[in-house]
C-alpha cells in the first residue's frame with residue numbers, strides 16, 4: 540500500500556508536518572510496511588513558509604528588519620531545498636501582530652520591513668521570491684517595500700515621502716532608477732489571500748483598513764491616497780495596477796509588487812502543489828489523506844484540502860482522497876462533488892477547545908488509524924482499489 544499524506548496545519552495546534560507525522564503513526568499501526576509519502580501542505584497563508592521548508596528540506600533563515608511601527612524586529616523566512624527559492628510571509632515583517640489597540644494606525648504603518656526581507660533573501664542568492672500576502676498591519680500600497688528596495692517616492696521639494704499610507708498624498712513623482720538591480724532578474728510570485736482591488740468599495744482601505752485601526756475618515760483618506768498613488772504609478776511607470784485582482788491584498792502591497800517587481804499572481808495552494816511535486820508523487824498511490832483544523836463551505840475556494848483533492852483527481856482519476864479535520868462546519872457536502880471522498884472529524888467527543896488543541900496530535904493519529912482499519916477491512920472484501 541502507498542499512502543500520500545498532504546494535510547495543511549491544524550491552526551493553533553499542529554503544524555502541517557506534525558499533522559502529517561500523526562497521520563503516519565496512525566496508519567503504521569495498521570500497515571507497518573506501507574510506503575508513506577509525507578507532503579506537509581499550505582495554501583499561501585500563515586504556515587506556508589514552514590510547510591514549504593519542511594516539504595523541500597529547506598531552511599528557516601532570519602533577518603533584522605523594520606516592523607510596521609518602525610522598530611527593529613527579527614523576521615523569519617524560508618529558503619527552499621532547491622537553494623534558489625525564498626518564501627516570505629509579508630506578515631513576518633509587517634503583520635498585524637506587531638500592533639495593538641494603542642499603536643494601530645494605518646496612516647503611518649509601513650511595509651518597509653517586507654522590502655528588507657526581500658533584500659535579505661536576495662543576499663542569500665534567491666532568484667525566485669514567493670511572497671505570501673495577508674495579515675498585514677499596513678495600508679501603504681507597498682510604498683515602504685518599494686523604498687526599501689531603492690525606489691524613490693518623491694515629494695514636490697524632491698525629498699522622499701515619509702512612510703505610511705497617510706503620506707502618499709504628497710507623492711508627485713517616482714524615480715525607480717536606483718531600484719535594486721537584482722530585481723531585473725528575480726522572479727516574484729505573489730500568493731495573495733484575497734482578490735480585492737486596490738481601491739474603491741471593495742478595495743484595501745475600505746475592506747481591511749478598519750481591522751488595522753482606521754477610523755471612517757481615515758479609511759476615506761487612505762483610499763484616496765492609494766488611488767493617487769496608483770495614478771502616479773501609471774503615469775511614471777506605465778503600469779496600471781489598481782484593478783488587478785489581489786492588488787488590494789495586504790494593504791495594497793499587491794499593487795506595489797505588481798508595480799515595482801516582475802510579480803505575477805498565483806493561487807497559494809497551486810504554488811505549494813508545484814513546489815512539493817504532489818501531482819507526481821500521488822501517481823502510484825493507493826490513497827491520499829489531507830486535512831486541516833476546520834472545514835466548511837469556504838474550503839472550496841482555494842483552501843489546501845480542495846487544492847490537493849483537485850490535483851489528485853486531475854492526475855490520478857478516482858484515487859480516494861480522505862480528509863481528517865478538527866471541526867466539520869456548515870456546507871461541506873459540496874466538497875464531495877469536488878474531489879473529497881470522505882471527511883472525518885478527529886475530535887472524539889464533546890471536549891473543550893483547550894483539550895481539542897492539546898490532544899490534536901493523538902486525535903489525528905487515532906482517526907488515521909481507524910480510517911486505515913476501514914481500508915484494510917474493505918480490502919478484505921475486495922472492494923478497495
Ligand SMILES: O=C(O)[C@H](O)CO
Nearest residue numbers: 673674675788789790
Ligand atoms: O492584510 C490584509 O489587508 C488582509 O489580510 C487582506 O490581504
